[in-house]
Amino acid sequence: MPALRLAMAQINPTVGDLAGNSTQILEKVQQAQDLGSNLVLFPELALTGYPIEDLALSQDFLNDSGKALEALTKELAKRGQGHIRVVVGHPALAKSPTSWAIGQNCASLIFDGKVQASYAKHHLPNYSVFDEYRVFVPGDQLLTFEIDGLRFATVICEDIWQSGGPVSQIASHNVDLTLVLNGSPFERSKTDTRFELVSDLASKQSTAVAYVNLVGGQDDLVFDGNSFLIDAGGKEIARAKQFDTDLLVVEIESKNSIKPVTESTKTQTDLAQVWNALVLGVRDYVRKNGFKSVVLGLSGGIDSAVCASIAVDAIGAKNVFGVSLPSKYSSDHSLSDAALLAKNTGLVYSTEPIEPYVEQFVEKLKLQGLAAENLQARIRAVVLMAKSNTDGHLLLSTGNKTELAVGYSTIYGDAAGGYAPIKDVEKTLVWDLARYRNELATKQGITPPIPETSISKPPSAELRPDQLDQDSLPDYAVLDRILELHIEQRMSESEIIAQGLDATTVESVIRLVSISEWKRRQSAIGPRITKLAFGRERRLPITRWSK
Template sequence: MKITIAQINPIIGDIPGNTQKIIEAANKAIADKSDLLLTPELSLCGYPPRDLLLKPDFLKAMNIALQQLARDLPASLAVLVGTAQENTKAHIAGGKSLYNSIALLVEGKVKQIFHKRLLPTYDVFDEHRYFEPGNKANYFTLNNVKFGVTVCEDLWNDEEFFGKRSYSINPIAELFKSNVDIVVNLSASPYTFGKQSFREAMLKHTAMRFNTPIIYVNQVGGNDDLIFDGRSFALNKRGEVTSRARGFDTDLLQLEFDKQKHDLNVGSIAPNCECEDEEIWQALVLGVRDYVQKCRFSKVVLGLSGGIDSSIVAACATAALGKDSVLGVLMPSPYSSESSIKDADDLAKNLGITTQKLPIGDLMKSYDGTFAELFANTEFGLAEENIQSRIRGSLLMAISNKFGYLLLSTGNKSEMAVGYCTLYGDMNGGLAVIADVPKTRVYSICHWLNRNGEVIPQNVLVKPPSAELKPNQIDQDSLPDYEILDDILQRLINDYQSAEQIIAAGHDTAVVNRVIQMVTRAEFKRRQAPPGIKITDRAFGTGWRMPIANNWLAIKNAYKTLES
C-alpha cells in the first residue's frame, strides 16, 4: 500500500490557493499510484489562522471549499485534509463552537471527520480560544488497513517519555486499544532549533512502546513570526526512521506500507542539517522569504552600519530574495568610523546588492539647533545619541513609504532583551529578522557563512561591536560581555532560572541583578517592536506575555528583605 505525504506551504486565509496545492499534490500521488494522501493540520486554511476563525464568512468559505475539494479530487485516492468544523452541540451542551478537524475525503465525498483531542495553550498556542476538544479515538479503514488519526498535540502526552502528563488523556494509548495497524499524525509544528531530534526521539519511543509504525506530517513555511520546518518523517515498529522529507522546503514523500509485515518499508530519507548554525540560517531565510512574499512585497530595505547585525540580515535577505531585491542604506554620522563605512561597502560588494549613502551630519545639526534652547546647560547624553538612531529610522521609513519596500530591522535578541535599542529608530521596520537570535549566535552563524569564502567581511567579525553614537563607543560600555550576557539571558528567559540559580552558576550578583532589571524595564519597547522570526523555545513574540506595568521585581526584593 502506497501513502504520500504532501508537505505543503499554505498561505493563511488563501483557501482557494491552498486547495489547489492539495489538488496538485493529489494528482502527483495518483501518478505514483498512491492509495492515501496526507496533508498537514488545518491545511485548507493554513496554520495558525487565529481570529480568522471568528469570522462566519471564513468558516463558510472553508466548508464550501472542503465539499468542492472532495468532488475535484481523483476518485481512486483517499485524502486526509485539515480543516475547522462546527461544533453543532455547542448551543446545547456548551463549549467552543469549532473543532480542529481532519476530514477523510473518499470517492467525491467527505466520508469521516476526526477531531483533535489535545488543545495546547502554552507558548504560541491558544487553541482553547477557538476549539472544543474531541472526545473519542479517531480511526478509519482503507484497503483493509486500520489507520489511527491524531492531530499534532495528540502525540505530545506520553507519560513514559515525558515523565508526566500534561493532559488527563493520552490519545495514542487509547488508539492502540482499537488495534490500529498504523498511526498518522497531521501537524503544524512550529520550528525551534533542535526540535527535530526531539520529535524523532519522542516518536521512536512511542513506536517502540506500542510496536506500531507512525507517520508524522508537518507543514512547512513562514507565517508571521512562526517558521514551520517540514521534515515530515515515518518510523517503523522498531522506531527507526524509514523516510524523511526535506527541511524548510515543500516536498512530496511517498511511503510504502507492507501489509504482510504490518510495517513501513525504507524509503527516501532526506538528511537533517549538519549543524545548528545551518539549521537556524535556513529557518531565517525561509522566514524572510515567506514574510515578504506572503505580505505581497517585492523588495526590502535595511540600514547598513558595517556592524555584524546588519551584515547578517543583509546576507539573509539576499539569500531569501535575490540581490536585486535588497537595498542597503549607509547613513554615516560624524561618529561613524571609516572602517565601518568600508565594511558596509565590502559587504554590499560581496552580496552584490545595491546601496545608497545618506549622510546624517547636517540633519544632526538641524536637531541640535532646534533643541538648543530647550537642551541648554545640559550634557550630551542618551537623548542626543538616540536622535541619531531616530534620524536613520525616519530615513529608512521614508524610503519604505516612497518605494513600497519592506523595512527590515536588524536588532538581535540580546539587545531586545535588555532594551539596548531605540524606539522609532533602529527598531523601525516590518520584520525583525534576528530578534530571536542572541548576539553570540549571530557571530557563530556568520563564521559558518564564511566557511567556503568571505561573505561577511573579516573586519566585521573581529572588531568590537559598537552603535557608534558617540566617540570611541563600544557595546560593552553599557552591557556585560556578550558571552556573559547571553548565558544569563538563556538561563533567565529560556530556562526560567531565578537570580539565585544564575548566581550559583557562577555569575556576578550585581551583573545578574542589573540584567534582570534591564529585561524587566525593556518590556514596553518589545511590545512596540515588529514581529521577529522565532527560532528558540522562548521568543519575544506571540508566546511572550509579560505585563508592561508591573512591580513584581520590587515586591520580590521586598520579600527577600523580610525573609532575611
Template sequence: MAAAQVDTCVGDLEGNARAVLEWTRRAADEGAHLVVFPEMTLTGYPIEDLALRASFRRAAQATLERLAVELADAGLGEVAVLVGSVGERPADRRREDSPQSGTTEHPDRRLVASEVAGDVVAGRPEAADAVRPTNDAVLLRGGRVEARYSKHHLPNYGVFDEFRIFAPGDEICVVDVAGRRVGVVICEDIWQDGGPVSLMDENEVAALVVLNGSPFEEGKGHVRAQLAARRAAEVDAPVVYVNLVGGQDDLVFDGGSFVVDRDGTELAGAPQFVEHLLVWDLADEGEPSRRGARVPPLDADEETYRAVVTGLRGYVRKNGFRSVVLGLSGGIDSALTAAIAADAIAGENVVGVSMPSSFSSTHSKDDAEDLARRIGADYRVQPIASIVDAYQEQLALDGVAEENLQARVRGVILMAISNREGHLVIAPGNKSELATGYATIYDAGSIGGFAPLKDVDKSRVWALARWRNNHAVDRGEIPPIPESSITKPPSAELRPGQLDQDSLPPYDLLDEVLDAYVEHAEGRAELLERGFDEAVVDRVLQLVDRAEWKRRQYPMGPKVTALAFGRDRRLPVTSRWREP
C-alpha cells in the same frame, strides 16, 4: 502513502486548495493510495481568532466540498486525501469534561467566544446553543467528504492558544485505505498520554498518521522523533508524521516529515524548510517494514540559519512585498540580516542604506559597501549629519538625547524610502539587545515590519555569520559577510570611541545570564548560586526588567529558541516587581 509537506498561507482558502490538488496529482503519479497533508492545510495555520468567525468557517467548508469534487473531476477520486481544516460542532457539553492540555483555569471562570445571530462576541460565557470551531482532519475520497476527526488535545502553552479557540473532539478515527486500517490523529494528540492514540491498538491499525503544524525550535526534531517512536510502540505500527513547512508571522514550520517504525527505527524522512513529497510503502501484514528515502540531519547553525531565512521569506511573500530595505552600518547584525534577506528573496531585492554620521568610521562605511557588493544589493548612501544639524538648530540636544536623535533620524529615512518605493523595512536587532533594551526605540535597528534576528542572541549572531561564510567557501562562492564585520568590536557609533561593552557585560557572559533569566526563568538567588558576579546579575536583571515596554513595540520576528519574546513570554509592562 505520501506525506505532502506543503507551505500554506493563513486565509488563502483557494490557493491552499490548489496546492492540495497539485500535490495529490504528484502523489498519484507516484502510485500513492493515501496522501496526508499537514494540520489545518486548507485554512493555513495558526488561524487564531479567524476560527471564531462563522463566515470564515462557512467559506472553509464550501472550499473543502468543492475540493472533493475537483479531485474527482481530475481523475483523483480513488485517492484518499487527508487534509486539515476548521470545522464546527454545537457547544452542547461543558468543555471541562473534555480532553485538554496545558490549562489549570477553573472552568466556571473561563470566558470563551460565542456566536449570537451568526456574529462572534468575545468574552461572553458559552451559550447553550453556541457553535464552536474545531481543528479537524478530513478525509476526501470519491468526490465527497468521507470522514472527519476533531483534534482532542488542545494546547494552551507557549505560542498556542487553541484551548480558548477550539472545541475538543472525543471520537477516534480509523479509515480503510486499499484494504489497510489507518489511524488518524492531529499534532498535540500524540504529545499527551492517553486519549485517541491509546485506543488505536484496540482497532488493530496498520499505521498511524499524524497531521502536524509543529513550529520549529532548536533541538525539537529529536524530541519529535522520540515521541513518535513511543506512539509507534504503543499502537504496534509505524507512525507517519507529516509536518507543515514555511513561515507564518512569527512562527517557522520546518517540515522534516518522517516515518518511524514500531521499534523506533526511522524508515523515511523529508528535508527541512522545503516543500516535499515523501512517498513510503506500507508493508503487507507479516512482512518487515520497508525503508524509503532519508536525509541527514542539518548542523545546528545551518538549521537555525535556514529557519530565519524561511521566516523572512514567508513574511515577505505572503504579505505581498517584493523587496526589503534596511540600514547597513558595517556591523555584524546588519551584515547578517542582509545576507539572510539575500538568501530569502535574492540580493537584487535587498536595498541597503548606509547612513553615516560625523561619528561613523571609515571602515564601517567601507564594510557596508563591501557587503552590498558581495550580495548584489541595491546600495545607497544617505549622510545624516545635515539632517541632525537641522533638528539641533531647533532642539539643542546633548548627551543621550543627542545620540538617540542620530539613531532615530536613520529610522525616519528608512521609513521614508519604504513609503516612497514600497519596500518592507526589516530590523537587524538581535535578542540580546532586545532583552536588555540596548537599542534606541524607533531607530534603524528596531523599526520596521519584521526582525529576522529577534530570537537570535548576539553570540549566536557571530556563529551564524561564520557558518554562512564557511558554507559559501565550501560551495566555491564568495563569502557574503566581510571578515572585518565579524571580527571588529561592536559599536553603535553615536559618539567618539563608543563600544557596546562600555555599558554591557561581554556578550558571551551576558548571553549566559540572559539565557538563565529569560528562557529558564531563574531568579536572582538562583543566578548568584550558579556563581555569576553579583554586579553583573543586578545590572542585567535591571536592564531586562526595565525594557519590557520596548519589546512590546518591537517588530515580530521568527521564533527559533524554546522561549522567544512575544507569544512565548508575556509580562506586564507596568510592574514594580524586582528580583530580591
C-alpha cells in the same frame, strides 16, 4: 496484492488563502498519483493555513472553509482521483459549540467524491505560542479506517504530546499505521524531541507512525517540514526535506515492513537549521504579505551584515536595498565594511549621510547627551521609512535578541521596522551564524558575504566618540548566558548566581530586562527559533514594581 503506497505531502499554505492552498493540495495529489499512491496525507489545517488564531471564532471563515473542503472533494473526483484516499486538515463548525468557541480543528478522509469521515483534535494546546483551547472545541473520538487489510488511525499534533484521549485507544483498535497531522513550529533541538515522542507512541501503541508537518513562515512562526515515518519497531524509514515543500512516498506491507519509494533527506546541522529557518521566515513574510523588496540600514556591523545576508538568500540580491547612513561618529572601517558587504552580496547599495539633519535638530532643540545620541538613530529610521513608503520596500529591523532583552536599542530609531530577522537570535549566535554563512560560501567556491572585519571588530553603536557596546553591557558571552538562564530556563536571580555568575552583574542584567518590557512590546515580529522568544509566548506587565 500489491503493497499500499502512502504519500506524505509537506506543503506551505498561506493563512486564509483557501483557493491557493487548495491548488497546492491538488498538485500534491497529482504528484502522489503519478507515483502510484493510494493514500495522501496532508498537515494540520493544510486547507486554511496554521495557526488561524481568532479566525476560528468567525462563522463566515468556518463556512468558507467548509465550502472550500466541499469544492476540493468535487475537484478530486472531477480529475479522476476519487479512488485515492486523501486525509486533509481543516477547521469546521462544531456540532456542540461552547460558550467561547464554535469551531473544531479537524482532519477529514476524502474518498469516492465525498468526505467519508472526520476527526476533531482532542488535546488543544494552551501554552507557548499556542492558544487553541480558547478558539476550538475539543473532539473525543478516534478515527480509524481500513485500506486493503491495513488499519489506519488519524490524530492531530498535540494529541501525541499529551497522555490520554483518542491516542490511548490506538492499540485496542489494532492500528497498523497512525497518521499524525502536524503544525509544529521550528525551534532548535526539536527534531530530536519529535522523534522521541513519535518513537514512544509507536512503542506504547504498537503502531507505525507517519508524522507530516507544515513548512513555511507564518508571522513569527517558522514551520520546518522535516516530516518522517517510523515503523512499529521505532526505526526511521523515511524523512522529508527541511524548510522546503516535499512529497515523501513509502510502500507499506505491514506495520513492520515499510520501505521508502522517494529519496529521504538527512537532518541539517544546528547552524544550518537556524540559518535556513531565518531565511524561510523572511522569505515568506515578504512574499505572503505582498512585498517584493526590503530595505535596511547597513552600519558595517555584524547585525546588519547578517540581516542583509539572510535577506539576500531569502529574496535575491536585486530585491534587497541596503542604505549606509553615516554620521560624524561613523568610522572609516564601518563605511568600508558596509560597502564591501554590498559588493560581496550584490545587493542594491546607496549612501545617505545624516549629519545635515542631525545638526539642524541639535541646533533647534538644543540637544545633548543621550537625546542627541538617540536622535541619530531616529533620523536614520526616518530616512529608511521614507524609502519604504516611496518604493514599497518592507523595512527590516536589525536588532538581535540580546539587545532586545536589555533594551539596548533606540525606540523609533534602530528598533523601527516591519520585520526583525534576528529578533530571536542572541548576539553570540549572530557571530556563529556569520561564520557559518561565510564557511558555506567558501565551500561553494563563492565569495563569503560578510566582511571578516565585521565579525572580528568590537561592536559599537557609534553614536558618540569611541563608543563600544561593552561600555554599557557585560561581555556578550556572559550576558547571553545570564539571559538564557533567566529567559529560556526561567531561573531566578539567586539560581543564576548559584551557577557561578557574578551577583552584581546578574542583578544588573535582570533589572535591565525588567525595565525594557515597554520597548519589547512595541518591537517588530521576527522568526522564532528558540523555546522562548519575545512575543506571543512571553507576556509580562509593563507597569510593575521592581528593585
